[in-house]
Amino acid sequence: xxxxxxxxxxxxxxxxxxxxxxxxxxxxxTRLSEFRGEQGEFVTLLPGGGADACVKVQGVDSGAGGAHLxxxxxxxxxxxxxxxxxxxxxxxxxxxxxxxxxxAGQLFCAVPWHGESVRPxxxxxxxxxQVCVDVPPSLYDAEVAFWSALPADWTSVPGxxxxxxxxxxxxxxxxxxxxxxxxxxxPTSAHLDxxxxxxxxTRARHEELGAAVVARGAHWTVLRDPAGGxxxxxxxxxxxxxxxx
Numbered sequence: 001x002x003x004x005x006x007x008x009x010x011x012x013x014x015x016x017x018x019x020x021x022x023x024x025x026x027x028x029x030t031r032l033s034e035f036r037g038e039q040g041e042f043v044t045l046l047p048g049g050g051a052d053a054c055v056k057v058q059g060v061d062s063g064a065g066g067a068h069l070x071x072x073x074x075x076x077x078x079x080x081x082x083x084x085x086x087x088x089x090x091x092x093x094x095x096x097x098x099x100x101x102x103x104a105g106q107l108f109c110a111v112p113w114h115g116e117s118v119r120p121x122x123x124x125x126x127x128x129x130q131v132c133v134d135v136p137p138s139l140y141d142a143e144v145a146f147w148s149a150l151p152a153d154w155t156s157v158p159g160x161x162x163x164x165x166x167x168x169x170x171x172x173x174x175x176x177x178x179x180x181x182x183x184x185x186x187p188t189s190a191h192l193d194x195x196x197x198x199x200x201x202t203r204a205r206h207e208e209l210g211a212a213v214v215a216r217g218a219h220w221t222v223l224r225d226p227a228g229g230x231x232x233x234x235x236x237x238x239x240x241x242x243x244x245x
Contacts, residue, residue, distance in 0.1 A: 047121070
């Protein structure tokens with residue numbers, strides 16, 4: 001089953017929803033769509049220049065939030081059947097779309113494709129281009145096998161470190177998947193990664209917009225947005241997603 005487009009969903013507590021979408025529209029240089037949902041809990045971040053959206057924000061009623069992926073496909077029921085055969089479970093079914101759960105418990109959605117095809121541009125030398133799924137050690141191998149098989153035409157390769165595995169989409173799709181093996185047994189979660197031509201310059205801009213530094217690594221910086229969610233700035237090429245140099 002071919003995935004025609006991908007969306008990164010930024011999930012934040014409902015009380016912080018306004019802070020979340022205000023911050024992320026500034027970070028991605030986008031504008032807000034009309035709000036959707038029974039309580040206005042969904043909004044899409046719309047890029048300019050004829051590009052198609054690939055980021056949405058949701059206010060969630062419980063929990064700290066995180067991130068998840070929406071896969072836009074031609075045939076939602078067929079995609080759901082394929083995912084179930086590979087070990088996914090159904091979390092919720094709606095008219096025309098479905099929420100599924102990976103073997104390690106990561107939520108993702110199957111939604112109809114509406115012709116999206118134009119990737120948004122870089123913004124100030126960075127691009128939100130990756131959803132990282134953080135997986136406990138006991139479930140990591142099964143999770144790598146699942147995600148490697150689900151999008152049949154994506155490239156599945158080991159990452160730059162032994163705890164990483166990368167799912168690279170066909171050219172033109174806006175988002176990669178990174179699987180990260182955690183050092184401890186805790187529930188699976190997900191966060192967003194941005195590829196940055198200059199991590200320090202991007203960090204400074206995000207701090208001006210209200211983010212706070214949580215931790216720094218050799219090639220990445222962990223930040224917390226004004227809505228309380230963490231995400232990473234990574235020293236990858238914003239055009240290719242690969243390691244710079």
